[in-house]
Amino acid sequence: MSDPNLNESVQAIIRQVARDVVLPHYQNLKTSDIQEKSPSDLVTVADKLSEEMLSEKLSALTPGAAIVGEEASAADPSVMDHLADNQTWIIDPIDGTGNFAAGNPPFGMIVALSEANETVAGWLYDPLADRMCYAAKGQGAFLNGERLVVPDDPEGNPIAAMATGFMTSEQRGKLLAAADGHYQIVDIPRCAAEQYPRLALGSNHISTFERSLPWDHAAGILFLNEAGGKAARWNGDAYRPADRKTGLLGASSPKLWDEAAELLGSVFSN
Structure with missing residues (x-):
């Protein structure tokens, strides 16, 4: 994915959803806002609302692309059949929901773009720290806009x-x-x-x-x-x-x- 405008648009969408949906619910959830999808696997009203908003805005950004969200897939597993489509947005509206539901960090928002079953771009956002990680296939990784390269291996036990x-x-x-x-x-x-x-x-x-x-x-x-x-x-x-x-x-x-x-x-x- 070589379109810098798309990257900027996706980052803006993620930050907007964090600001309008995710952060207002953080440490502000009622018991009725939290459900258990399966043992130790929680979902909150913020997960559902943020996935809906991300899906709507990403669909508008790239008409025709499939959307595979965690919560949509939980409701209908056949949604995952779109993962090998020509172009697919993959969404985790709140990653670390167990932490989020308990009112504790860390949690984040994850969006990936795949083409023909290969990830070509990805975004990982920490709303509390305003830390945006971004990578594009063959173009490098970036932390808050700065190129990131892994440090040297540690001395001693990793x-x-x-x-x-x-x-x-x-x-x-x-x-x-x-x-x-x-x-x-x-x-x-x-x-x-x-x-x-x-x-x-x-x-x-x-x-x-x-x-x-x-x-x-x-x-x-x-x-x-x-x-x-x-x-x-x-x-x-x-x-x-x-x-x-x-x-x-x-x-x-x-x-x-x-x-x-x-x-x-x-x-x-x-």
């Missing part, structure tokens, strides 16, 4: 944040045992819109994910890869929004990715 909530207990045990002594293990933020910037900025160096839904990961993977890090399937395959596979490894450099894949990859079959 810092690893490993999302294990959707793993089996056997996978979880094997993963943690394999990582023991090789990484400094830290808590995950429970927010992909925060985790991918942490990898790109070098405050975390390794992340593992089992569930890899496109609204959580498409934009962040592109952002990390364009910054010079690496995120891919455990076998090294590129992430494709429509593939519906599980298992991802992200690292703040290709070297750290290769080391982690060698050390931890036997835990996973894909």
Whole structure:
């Protein structure tokens, strides 16, 4: 995606929705504003309203493009069939809803644009910090408009944040045992819109994910890869929004990715 005007328009839309819908509901939700889609998977009135507004405005920006939003897909899973369309907007209106519903950071807004099942642009926005991460395929990663390149690899053990909530207990045990002594293990933020910037900025160096839904990961993977890090399937395959596979490894450099894949990859079959 080479149109800078489109990037500017999308950023303006995201910021408008944050200002008009997301932030007014932050720390201002009633119990009736929060529902459970499935165990430990929450949705709030702000998620629904912000997805509606993002969908409307992005559709107007690119008539004919498909829209795949997290909440629309939860209501009708067939919406995900559009992920391989010629042009598709992929929307997570509030990533980190559990944090948001509890009135705590971090949370963010994620938008990705895919073409024929390849992510070509992505935006990750932190409304509290007004931090906008943006990447375009083959054009680099940018943090608040400034080109971002991952820092040098750390000295000593890398810092690893490993999302294990959707793993089996056997996978979880094997993963943690394999990582023991090789990484400094830290808590995950429970927010992909925060985790991918942490990898790109070098405050975390390794992340593992089992569930890899496109609204959580498409934009962040592109952002990390364009910054010079690496995120891919455990076998090294590129992430494709429509593939519906599980298992991802992200690292703040290709070297750290290769080391982690060698050390931890036997835990996973894909």
